[in-house]
Amino acid sequence: MRSTETEILPSACPLDCPDTCSLEVTVTDGRVEKLEGTRLNPLTADFICSKVRRFGRHLYGDERLRYPMVRRGPKGSGEFERIDWDSALDLIAENLRDTRDQHGGEAILPLCYGGSNGYLTQDTTDARLFRRLESSRLARTVCAAATSRAVAGLYGKMPGVAFEDYLHARLIVIWGANPSAAGIHLVPIIQQAQKNGAKLVVVDPRRTPLAKKADLHLAPHPGTDLPVALSLIRWLFESGAADLDFLAEHASGSDELQRRAAPWTFERAAETSGVAVTDLEALARLYSATDPAVIRCGWGPERNRNGGSAIAAILALPAVAGKFRRHGGGYTLSNSGAWRLNSAALAGVDEPTTRLVNMNHVGEMLLRGEPLIHHLFVYNANPLATLPEQEKVRAGLSREDLFTVVFDQVMTDTARYADVVLPATTFLEHHEMRRGYGTFALIEAQPVIAPVGESKPNYQVFSELCHRLELAREGDPESPQELVAGLLAQSERGDELRAALDDPGIAFPETGQTPVQFVDLFPGTADGKIHLVPEALDREAPQGLYTYQDDPGSAQAPLALISPSTSRTVSSTFGQLVRQQVAVEMNPIDATARGLSSGDKVRVFNTSGEVECKLRVSQDLQPGVAMMPKGLWSHNTLNGATPNALAPDTLTDLAGGACFNDARVEIEAL
Numbered sequence: 001m002r003s004t005e006t007e008i009l010p011s012a013c014p015l016d017c018p019d020t021c022s023l024e025v026t027v028t029d030g031r032v033e034k035l036e037g038t039r040l041n042p043l044t045a046d047f048i049c050s051k052v053r054r055f056g057r058h059l060y061g062d063e064r065l066r067y068p069m070v071r072r073g074p075k076g077s078g079e080f081e082r083i084d085w086d087s088a089l090d091l092i093a094e095n096l097r098d099t100r101d102q103h104g105g106e107a108i109l110p111l112c113y114g115g116s117n118g119y120l121t122q123d124t125t126d127a128r129l130f131r132r133l134e135s136s137r138l139a140r141t142v143c144a145a146a147t148s149r150a151v152a153g154l155y156g157k158m159p160g161v162a163f164e165d166y167l168h169a170r171l172i173v174i175w176g177a178n179p180s181a182a183g184i185h186l187v188p189i190i191q192q193a194q195k196n197g198a199k200l201v202v203v204d205p206r207r208t209p210l211a212k213k214a215d216l217h218l219a220p221h222p223g224t225d226l227p228v229a230l231s232l233i234r235w236l237f238e239s240g241a242a243d244l245d246f247l248a249e250h251a252s253g254s255d256e257l258q259r260r261a262a263p264w265t266f267e268r269a270a271e272t273s274g275v276a277v278t279d280l281e282a283l284a285r286l287y288s289a290t291d292p293a294v295i296r297c298g299w300g301p302e303r304n305r306n307g308g309s310a311i312a313a314i315l316a317l318p319a320v321a322g323k324f325r326r327h328g329g330g331y332t333l334s335n336s337g338a339w340r341l342n343s344a345a346l347a348g349v350d351e352p353t354t355r356l357v358n359m360n361h362v363g364e365m366l367l368r369g370e371p372l373i374h375h376l377f378v379y380n381a382n383p384l385a386t387l388p389e390q391e392k393v394r395a396g397l398s399r400e401d402l403f404t405v406v407f408d409q410v411m412t413d414t415a416r417y418a419d420v421v422l423p424a425t426t427f428l429e430h431h432e433m434r435r436g437y438g439t440f441a442l443i444e445a446q447p448v449i450a451p452v453g454e455s456k457p458n459y460q461v462f463s464e465l466c467h468r469l470e471l472a473r474e475g476d477p478e479s480p481q482e483l484v485a486g487l488l489a490q491s492e493r494g495d496e497l498r499a500a501l502d503d504p505g506i507a508f509p510e511t512g513q514t515p516v517q518f519v520d521l522f523p524g525t526a527d528g529k530i531h532l533v534p535e536a537l538d539r540e541a542p543q544g545l546y547t548y549q550d551d552p553g554s555a556q557a558p559l560a561l562i563s564p565s566t567s568r569t570v571s572s573t574f575g576q577l578v579r580q581q582v583a584v585e586m587n588p589i590d591a592t593a594r595g596l597s598s599g600d601k602v603r604v605f606n607t608s609g610e611v612e613c614k615l616r617v618s619q620d621l622q623p624g625v626a627m628m629p630k631g632l633w634s635h636n637t638l639n640g641a642t643p644n645a646l647a648p649d650t651l652t653d654l655a656g657g658a659c660f661n662d663a664r665v666e667i668e669a670l
């Protein structure tokens with residue numbers, strides 16, 4: 001009998017998650033047997049989520065793409081025939097060339113979001129190809145657009161409090177975040193802090209697992225965080241609790257912020273948000289009186305018309321209350337600003353000034369864009385499952401005169417509409433370098449197994465296309481080693497980072513693992529100050545920064561439908577493995593008013609679309625709020641439409657971000 005060979009190899013998880021776990025992969029005879037966490041990244045603390053523990057099902061499952069294919073049936077049917085890589089790439093290169101020659105480069109749209117991609121598999125050789133083709137550009141706005149703009153405007157992307165430092169906090173405010181699903185390593189830290197005596201406050205329209213353990217839970221109606229935060233700011237100023245010395249030294253615009261917050265009494269904020277006056281006041285007093293106090297701001301508050309202003313107001317709180325300058329004091333949103341490495345700088349050509357397509361408008365642009373898109377190249381994204389106005393996206397993808405390439409690891413809902421499907425490697429089969437956006441860690445990981453089937457890494461496929469189209473140039477970095485070297489060369493600490501990535505295998509920014517805001521970290525704004533009412537943002541917001549826009553609900557569509565993360569998928573990634581039907585959830589009062597009960601088949605609808613599914617009645621939601629998770633696939637509902645069919649393609653007040661949680665719907669028995 002042949003002897004088996006087992007190896008244990010290091011890796012790191014690049015998925016769209018703040019934690020960037022360090023991993024140990026058990027490989028037997030070239031096959032992945034087991035994935036576990038290690039302590040290399042101290043945040044991982046030996047445990048990882050169940051999604052990645054069971055990554056083998058994604059790697060080797062039936063839906064895994066193993067070779068290139070061309071369409072043989074109608075679009076959407078998922079009928080394909082295997083072809084070889086050379087033929088597939090020839091076909092794609094020919095269509096790219098023809099599209100550019102006949103319709104201009106802007107008729108080509110690369111569609112990627114790349115939240116689950118590290119430095120090597122997005123914005124490297126792909127950026128090179130599409131820039132040199134002078135294709136349309138994509139504004140990646142489905143996530144973090146409004147938050148990024150707000151943090152950049154107020155704090156010049158200053159990173160925040162390390163999760164490890166939450167242990168020092170005496171008050172933890174979880175504002176529109178759900179670490180129990182979306183970044184699990186913060187949860188035991190919060191639990192330990194609570195044991196040490198810290199208070200926990202959750203601001204979320206839903207009773208999340210942490211809300212159930214909190215000392216105080218504020219449940220604002222979706223989209224009303226702005227009035228809530230402004231009422232706290234108002235109280236801090238009015239009651240003399242604002243840290244005027246800190247503001248004078250480190251901030252500009254505090255008088256103007258005070259003026260804009262002035263109309264938001266607790267009474268008025270309560271009326272708008274549905275939060276009780278007593279709860280608003282309790283939070284204001286607790287926040288003002290407790291040190292250190294930290295706000296973990298998530299992405300829930302950004303996904304609506306007021307998103308940018310809401311995030312700005314939430315992040316202004318620690319400045320007004322003077323909460324910085326101590327371990328466990330300040331805010332955390334995304335810590336990605338800690339690393340300033342730029343993959344796209346390796347493209348070898350500046351970004352052209354071609355048309356910029358807002359990702360939220362892809363459906364509309366596929367149907368009516370001028371110039372019309374004739375070549376759509378989808379990679380690192382599953383737009384049919386994740387973009388708003390799903391029915392428009394579906395209609396766009398169904399266009400017979402559109403040539404669509406989908407390059408993915410599995411047969412996604414989007415891939416069923418492709419003309420050519422290309423199989424991609426996963427992070428266990430290619431080289432990757434990833435920085436966390438919660439943890440400050442940077443980790444590089446080599447492949448631990450050979451590619452499954454004929455799958456290939458992005459950096460290789462886009463290089464091959466560059467060569468086929470005669471767009472490659474002498475000296476272009478192409479191999480992962482060249483790309484990593486090019487990236488590290490952008491840092492003054494390049495050699496030091498290289499050495500740390502080799503041994504022990506992880507690197508941290510110069511400010512270390514647990515930097516303190518206003519001790520180690522300072523605003524990256526031009527004058528190094530906090531700008532509480534940044535001019536550029538004030539100009540950009542349709543009615544000026546901090547102006548509340550009313551609820552978009554109507555008599556026909558009165559219920560706010562939110563679509564938060566679940567622990568079973570990362571956005572839509574792993575959705576092929578979740579075969580169950582998924583229910584829409586609503587409060588008993590709303591259900592009773594409609595004569596509905598748990599288990600009923602219902603129609604969730606508005607003018608954009610309709611989802612048919614089961615109902616679950618839940619006390620965890622406030623009256624007026626319904627919930628269905630993000631990242632669903634067509635097999636998760638009765639009619640194949642998901643909450644994205646109900647999400648509008650309207651934009652946040654800042655940065656053209658997604659307003660998924662502005663979906664307003666009615667629900668009735670089917």
Ligand SMILES: Nc1nc2c(c(=O)[nH]1)N[C@H]1C(S)=C(S)[C@@H](COP(=O)(O)OP(=O)(O)OC[C@H]3O[C@@H](n4cnc5c(=O)[nH]c(N)nc54)[C@H](O)[C@@H]3O)O[C@H]1N2
Nearest residue numbers: 176177178181182222223298299300564565567569570571
């Ligand atoms: N398991 C898992 N992990 C993930 C992801 C995943 O899909 N699954 N996604 C990853 C990605 S792409 C991201 S961006 C992050 C997101 O990380 P988080 O922001 O922590 O997670 P979300 O589920 O998007 O939303 C957080 C909470 O916001 C609440 N919420 C909705 N609307 C509002 C509102 O108007 N105001 C307030 N205050 N709260 C509101 C929701 O009920 C939810 O509990 O997580 C990442 N991690």
Ligand SMILES: Nc1nc2c(c(=O)[nH]1)N[C@H]1C(S)=C(S)[C@@H](COP(=O)(O)OP(=O)(O)OC[C@H]3O[C@@H](n4cnc5c(=O)[nH]c(N)nc54)[C@H](O)[C@@H]3O)O[C@H]1N2
Nearest residue numbers: 113121143379380381382386407424563571572573630660
């Ligand atoms: N209703 C609703 N929808 C939402 C949201 C919401 O709140 N509500 N939130 C949004 C958020 S936060 C986000 S971040 C977006 C994310 O939306 P998407 O960017 O579409 O993210 P995923 O669904 O994770 O899809 C990523 C795809 O890339 C593939 N992939 C991963 N790595 C590679 C690689 O190396 N090469 C190639 N070629 N493919 C790869 C994966 O298999 C997967 O199919 O969704 C948004 N959609």
Ligand code: SF4
Nearest residue numbers: 013017020021049052
């Ligand atoms: S998804 Fe997050 S928690 Fe799960 S292994 Fe990856 S980094 Fe860790």
Ligand SMILES: [Mo]
Nearest residue numbers: 016115143144
């Ligand atoms: Mo996201």
